[in-house]
Amino acid sequence: MAVYTDITETELSAFLAEYEIGGLRSYRGIAEGSENSNFVLHTEAGEFILTLYERRVDEADLPFFLGLMQHLAKKGVSCPLPVERRDGGLIGRLAGRPAAIITFLEGIWMRRPAAVHCREVGKALAELHLAGADFPLSRQNSLSVKDWRPLWEQACDRADEVEPGLATEIEADLSAIEESWPARLPSGIVHADLFPDNVFFLGENLSGLIDFYFACTDFLAYDLATCLNAWCFEKDFSFNITKGAALIAGYQSVRPLAEAEAAAVPVLARGSAMRFTLTRLYDWLTIPDGALVQKRDPRDYIRRLRFHRGISAASQYGWTP
Amino acid sequence: MAVYTDITETELSAFLAEYEIGGLRSYRGIAEGSENSNFVLHTEAGEFILTLYERRVDEADLPFFLGLMQHLAKKGVSCPLPVERRDGGLIGRLAGRPAAIITFLEGIWMRRPAAVHCREVGKALAELHLAGADFPLSRQNSLSVKDWRPLWEQACDRADEVEPGLATEIEADLSAIEESWPARLPSGIVHADLFPDNVFFLGENLSGLIDFYFACTDFLAYDLATCLNAWCFEKDFSFNITKGAALIAGYQSVRPLAEAEAAAVPVLARGSAMRFTLTRLYDWLTIPDGALVQKRDPRDYIRRLRFHRGISAASQYGWTP
Numbered sequence: 001m002a003v004y005t006d007i008t009e010t011e012l013s014a015f016l017a018e019y020e021i022g023g024l025r026s027y028r029g030i031a032e033g034s035e036n037s038n039f040v041l042h043t044e045a046g047e048f049i050l051t052l053y054e055r056r057v058d059e060a061d062l063p064f065f066l067g068l069m070q071h072l073a074k075k076g077v078s079c080p081l082p083v084e085r086r087d088g089g090l091i092g093r094l095a096g097r098p099a100a101i102i103t104f105l106e107g108i109w110m111r112r113p114a115a116v117h118c119r120e121v122g123k124a125l126a127e128l129h130l131a132g133a134d135f136p137l138s139r140q141n142s143l144s145v146k147d148w149r150p151l152w153e154q155a156c157d158r159a160d161e162v163e164p165g166l167a168t169e170i171e172a173d174l175s176a177i178e179e180s181w182p183a184r185l186p187s188g189i190v191h192a193d194l195f196p197d198n199v200f201f202l203g204e205n206l207s208g209l210i211d212f213y214f215a216c217t218d219f220l221a222y223d224l225a226t227c228l229n230a231w232c233f234e235k236d237f238s239f240n241i242t243k244g245a246a247l248i249a250g251y252q253s254v255r256p257l258a259e260a261e262a263a264a265v266p267v268l269a270r271g272s273a274m275r276f277t278l279t280r281l282y283d284w285l286t287i288p289d290g291a292l293v294q295k296r297d298p299r300d301y302i303r304r305l306r307f308h309r310g311i312s313a314a315s316q317y318g319w320t321p
Numbered sequence: 322m323a324v325y326t327d328i329t330e331t332e333l334s335a336f337l338a339e340y341e342i343g344g345l346r347s348y349r350g351i352a353e354g355s356e357n358s359n360f361v362l363h364t365e366a367g368e369f370i371l372t373l374y375e376r377r378v379d380e381a382d383l384p385f386f387l388g389l390m391q392h393l394a395k396k397g398v399s400c401p402l403p404v405e406r407r408d409g410g411l412i413g414r415l416a417g418r419p420a421a422i423i424t425f426l427e428g429i430w431m432r433r434p435a436a437v438h439c440r441e442v443g444k445a446l447a448e449l450h451l452a453g454a455d456f457p458l459s460r461q462n463s464l465s466v467k468d469w470r471p472l473w474e475q476a477c478d479r480a481d482e483v484e485p486g487l488a489t490e491i492e493a494d495l496s497a498i499e500e501s502w503p504a505r506l507p508s509g510i511v512h513a514d515l516f517p518d519n520v521f522f523l524g525e526n527l528s529g530l531i532d533f534y535f536a537c538t539d540f541l542a543y544d545l546a547t548c549l550n551a552w553c554f555e556k557d558f559s560f561n562i563t564k565g566a567a568l569i570a571g572y573q574s575v576r577p578l579a580e581a582e583a584a585a586v587p588v589l590a591r592g593s594a595m596r597f598t599l600t601r602l603y604d605w606l607t608i609p610d611g612a613l614v615q616k617r618d619p620r621d622y623i624r625r626l627r628f629h630r631g632i633s634a635a636s637q638y639g640w641t642p
Binding site for chain 1: 327328329330331333345346347348349350351352353361363426427428429431432433521522523
């Protein structure tokens, strides 16, 4: 829930003069997206999303993010297309922040996704992985396995404030994950944050993927593992194997997992749950109450971590060869 | 900044089936409107605003608010038109809240209005007053002069937390306003909250008025006085008489003020500043930090109160007969 930076009509009109999308007709701040300020923008040429990048996004990464969206859209992945400025660039400045305009995507994100949606997401994720294969830029994942311990060290002293015993519990999980993390798996462009609010549907058909601001280069199967966490747990934190099977089958209908990838799914899923536990825990402990940044409960992911601890094979998530 | 209630696609699709505006294509929560949850809604028939009325709006008032918008729109005032349901009603229920769909209005609200915009607002306000004359419903103003003292009594003990000496200062202002409040002036439908964020422009032309959720029956000139407060003070709280003159002239180009109304402008402006001082002060002292309801600084209106204290004639706001 956001809009950290407001903009005046004068600033915005001057900014729009750098584009070939006509004059300003309206803009309304939208209450979605947890990192940036987003506006639904109407111009004489139609409807767009205007994004102002806030401090949590590194400006140096923007050419990667926007270039990737452009690359994927041109390869037929349904995702927002960054609008080119008159000078050919994709990034401008507005109200002192880097800013970009992207096309508006119709569709609804599923507050309660069903197995049919999970299958579609799996398919779209694999298509994204294939389409990303020839994208020329790369970006190191700044929230991958090697980054978890430094993050944990900033939070461990206070972890028991969230739940007594948590410090010991997470420490053990983290060590186990670090020890069994695969050294090598097929890598490429991953979305890294493909939660339900980043996937739009029209009816049962997936209409687009959004929010590429965590995209990076990492194991492809790690992206699938993140989707298992984000899409296949119920509100009571039980794992729904029907949804897991649909997600993985959808993925494999486009890109079958290699044997080593399938074998790694349990540790990747556990690691992905650790990544979200740690960032949420860190935010939970450090962001003051009442700040505009949305704080998500880390316990949602601790519950997932506990589930993954008892899993030893991808088949337990619904995988079949 | 809002969206207090989120809605699922299933609930929304069922709600939309009560309307003749086709299937759902997208909805995005918007970060504007301080009292309700608002969404930009796309259906097969086009673009709309979906509003869920939160607890601060009395459900019994909705037929007045929505009926008024329908009445005004039909009389040519540019404001959102509530969309009729298949059963002919304007109000439904969604996610446990009363909800309505209104048409989407193009335009931009002026973060920094100029005199030309003030003139347009004055004109539109007078047109609204004339168009409201034959609206059959009425609604008592629940924030009029008689309501200020009860509100003040809930805040006065803690007023000095905002600024030392404030309790004595506001008490004196309130008594002075109560003593000199006019007994009788031309009355009718007033908007009562026509702040810049409730008025849209396309270029210099006013394209519409929104947010009728404070509308009520009161002195017409009181509405103009509220606009003097909302539109004609600079960010440093100085009064801009050029803007005041433009606002009043715009108003009088449609509906000239009676002599008694012009004579009452100073006390009405002072009273209107008191109304916003008191509601902001009350919210400031009672809403916890970090709540989603936006808290506005009461000192912005205390500064206005101090200005009005020294005014004795409408000409000092830019009025000419």
